[in-house]
Amino acid sequence: MAATPLVDLHDVTKRYGDGPLVLDRVSLAAAPGDFLSLIGPSGCGKSTLLRLIAGLSPVTGGTLRVDGRTPEQAAAELAFVFQEPTLLPWLTVAQNVGLPQKLRGIPPALRSATCQRVLDLVRLGDRTQAYPRQLSGGQKMRVSIARALSLSPKLLLLDEPFGALDEMTREHLNEELLAIRHAQAWTAFFVTHSVAEAVFLSNRIVVMAATPGRIHTEVPVTLAYPRTSATRLSREYHDLVGEVSRLLRTVESAAA
Amino acid sequence: MMSKRVLHILLPALMGVLFIAIWYAIRFAMAEEMRFLLPTPGEIIATFQTNGADLLRAALNTGEGALLGFVLAIAVSSLLALTLSVSPLVRVSLYPYLMMLQMIPVIIFAPILILWVGPGLKSVVIITFLICFFPLVVNTTQGLVSTDRNLVELFRMYRARRPQEILLLRVPAALPYFFTGLRIAATLAPIGALVGDYTAGSSAGDGGGLGFQAIIYSSQAKYPALFATAAVTCVLGFVFVAVVLGLSWLALHHWHDSYERADN
Numbered sequence: 410m411a412a413t414p415l416v417d418l419h420d421v422t423k424r425y426g427d428g429p430l431v432l433d434r435v436s437l438a439a440a441p442g443d444f445l446s447l448i449g450p451s452g453c454g455k456s457t458l459l460r461l462i463a464g465l466s467p468v469t470g471g472t473l474r475v476d477g478r479t480p481e482q483a484a485a486e487l488a489f490v491f492q493e494p495t496l497l498p499w500l501t502v503a504q505n506v507g508l509p510q511k512l513r514g515i516p517p518a519l520r521s522a523t524c525q526r527v528l529d530l531v532r533l534g535d536r537t538q539a540y541p542r543q544l545s546g547g548q549k550m551r552v553s554i555a556r557a558l559s560l561s562p563k564l565l566l567l568d569e570p571f572g573a574l575d576e577m578t579r580e581h582l583n584e585e586l587l588a589i590r591h592a593q594a595w596t597a598f599f600v601t602h603s604v605a606e607a608v609f610l611s612n613r614i615v616v617m618a619a620t621p622g623r624i625h626t627e628v629p630v631t632l633a634y635p636r637t638s639a640t641r642l643s644r645e646y647h648d649l650v651g652e653v654s655r656l657l658r659t660v661e662s663a664a665a
Numbered sequence: 666m667m668s669k670r671v672l673h674i675l676l677p678a679l680m681g682v683l684f685i686a687i688w689y690a691i692r693f694a695m696a697e698e699m700r701f702l703l704p705t706p707g708e709i710i711a712t713f714q715t716n717g718a719d720l721l722r723a724a725l726n727t728g729e730g731a732l733l734g735f736v737l738a739i740a741v742s743s744l745l746a747l748t749l750s751v752s753p754l755v756r757v758s759l760y761p762y763l764m765m766l767q768m769i770p771v772i773i774f775a776p777i778l779i780l781w782v783g784p785g786l787k788s789v790v791i792i793t794f795l796i797c798f799f800p801l802v803v804n805t806t807q808g809l810v811s812t813d814r815n816l817v818e819l820f821r822m823y824r825a826r827r828p829q830e831i832l833l834l835r836v837p838a839a840l841p842y843f844f845t846g847l848r849i850a851a852t853l854a855p856i857g858a859l860v861g862d863y864t865a866g867s868s869a870g871d872g873g874g875l876g877f878q879a880i881i882y883s884s885q886a887k888y889p890a891l892f893a894t895a896a897v898t899c900v901l902g903f904v905f906v907a908v909v910l911g912l913s914w915l916a917l918h919h920w921h922d923s924y925e926r927a928d929n
Contacts, residue, residue, distance in 0.1 A: 463822060489822050495815045499837050499920040511833075512825045540920050 413477070414438035415564060415596050416462060420471035423457055423622075430621035431457050434471065437615065437624065439596055441563070446599045446607035446614045448653065450661045454622025455600045459566050462598060463489050476563060487564040488557035492572060494549035496541040496556075502528065503537035506556045513560070527555040530589050547578040554586070558593065567599045571606065583609050584638060591635055604657065608649045609636060616653065618660045625660050628653055704889040709896065712889045719878060720890075724897050727874030730786055731858035731905065734793025738850060741794075742801035743843075749802070750809035750835065767799040771857075775864035784867035789874065792861030797850040804849075808842025809835050841921055844913040851909040855902040875901075 416439040423432040432454045439445050447455040460466045461473060464480030464487075475483035488509075496505045506528060507520040528534045531551035541549055550570055557565060571579040583606055590597065601607050607614050611630050618625040632645055640646055685706060692703050713720065749756045771792055778788045812835050820830045862876025875898050882890040918924040 465818065465822060484824050489819075491815055491819065493815055495813075495819050497816065497834070497837070499840075508833075509823045512820070512823045512829055542920065542922070542925065 413440075414474075415441045415443075415476055416598070417474040418458075418462075418471065419473075421458075421461065421468050421473055422470040423454070423461060423466070424469050432461075433621035433623045435622075435624055436471075439598070439613075441596055442594060443613055444590065444597045444599065444611045446601055446611040447617060448601055448604065448607050448614060448657065449617030449622075449625070450619045450657070450664060452622070453617040453619040453660075455617050456568055457622065458617075459489075459568050459598055459600055462564075463487060463566050465489075483564075485560070486562055487566060488560060488562035490553055490557045490565065490567040490570045492569045494541070494546075494553040496549060496552055498541050500540075501537065502533060502539050502541070502544070502552050505541070505552055506559050509556060509560050523559055524555075527558045528552075530558065530592070531555045531585065547574055547582060550574065550582065551585070554589075558589070558595075561593075562595055565595045565597045567597060569600050569602065572602060579603070579606065580609075580638070580641075584636075586610065587634070587636055604650050604653045605641075608632075608646060608653060609641065614653055616656045616660060619664050626656055628656065701888060704892055708889045709892045712887070712893045716882075716887075716890050716893065720875075720893060720897050723873060723875045723878040723894075724901055726786075727789075727855065727858045727862055727876065727898075728901055728904075730789035730861060730874060731793055731854040731901070733786075734790040734857060734861075735797055735850060735854040735905070737790065738794045738797035738801055738854075739847070742798055742846075743805055746802050746805035746809055746839075747831070749806045756806070763799065763802060766795065769795060771795065771860055772864060775861070779865050784865050788865035789858050789861035792865065793854055793857035796853050796857035796860075800849040800853070801843075801846040804842045804846030805839060808839030811842065812838045840916055841923065844909070844917065847909050847913070848906065851905040852902060854905055855898060859898055 416437070418435055418437045421432060421435045422430065424430050435454075435458065447458060449455055457466070461468055462475060462480060464475075464484060473480060476486050477483075480487070497508065500508070503521070503524050506524045507517075510520045510523065511517075524537070525534060528537060531554055533548060533551055533555065536544065536548070541552070544552065554570070571582055574582065587610060597610075599607070599610060608630055612634075614628040614630060616625045616628065617623065628649070630649060632640060632643070632649070688703075689705065692700055692705060695703065745759075749759065774795070775788070775792065778791055782788055782791065816834055816838070817830070820834055825833070858874065859876045862874035863879065864876075866873045866877035875894055879891060879894050882888075882894060914924065
């Protein structure tokens, strides 16, 4: 890789207190523009890895650099999309999206233009005054993504954001996510249980193994961007889904 | 559905008529010389002509004591709940004493209170405060510490400062709990003021409240007036609850699930 890595993990280990090893010597580098999916059986530490990169939890051993700094120092460069939409129910869509800017002390007049722009990106520009409970599950998740994009992050960390949605909505949002990335060019770490989703979105898939969590294999995805619903019909796509599924089965049977 | 709405008004009205009919039936079943024990609704309403001014003045006095004690309890309990929510250690050390405060029997405390601050409004306010305080502090504290963990994590993620986390997240998230406490306290406030009035009220100054008035009517054997006093107390309690329900609706209806059906 020619570019300096945006995320650089070297022999990162993690354990909580005196508990068992959750992550064992994970080394991984992501270049700017990478869309990297983490996939693996439950307990492989993929969500933990994401939380370490986000600075939500400290590493036990090894080094972790985001944009050349510690995750805490690089906090302004990264945004996190949780499994749940995590919207504040008493705020409108626009106020929810404006929250990260508000916390950073950006005055309201400057916030609204950004809110409108990111909500247009997720095609909810006309629902700014709605409350979360008036939205569908997919719409809530789109608001959550708009909120994450509101601070123009270099790195987007997504922890199974579409796991609770139905298949159709998920495929739709996958396409939208790629379209937005096409316009904004952030780097993504994407945790998922869905092989199809990982193949469709990523240029790199990291297959992880459990107990202790570690990297098993990395699979490059050579499908050309931009990817559309037609991509899912291609031979190459199906071969990749098959290959990653096979790897996952290997990992899971080794654990059992 | 129109017929359903009509039913919702008609059925309670019918029950009211039935209730009054039973009332009269019981009264006429009683021996003539015992009938003074159960005045008719007409007699009770009639007492407002002679005692209306007294009852209004008493209701305003009790209302004042109830309102001051209620507001004082809201202010102090909110501040205390904020303090309690900040640290589990503070919570553990203060909780037993809060429980004790709740256990104070007002009847025994009233004479002590009269020694300390004298009879009248001050005593009534303090007794109301004591009765309202506990449900408020328990509910508000519970609300402040029950914030959705994912939302707390979101705030940490965006490096929110502690005051931001409290003001923008914990306080609004605690509002449904706060209003639950407020509804309980709103029903207790007029009763607390009445009990305060009864045990530590005074005819000095502007002439005491409903509790004090009840003592007077009782000693004069004015039973219809006693019933009227009870009715006025009910109205006072209803006003408190109605105001709190209104405030609760204003604060929560646009986002909280408890109002979901009303919106659709």
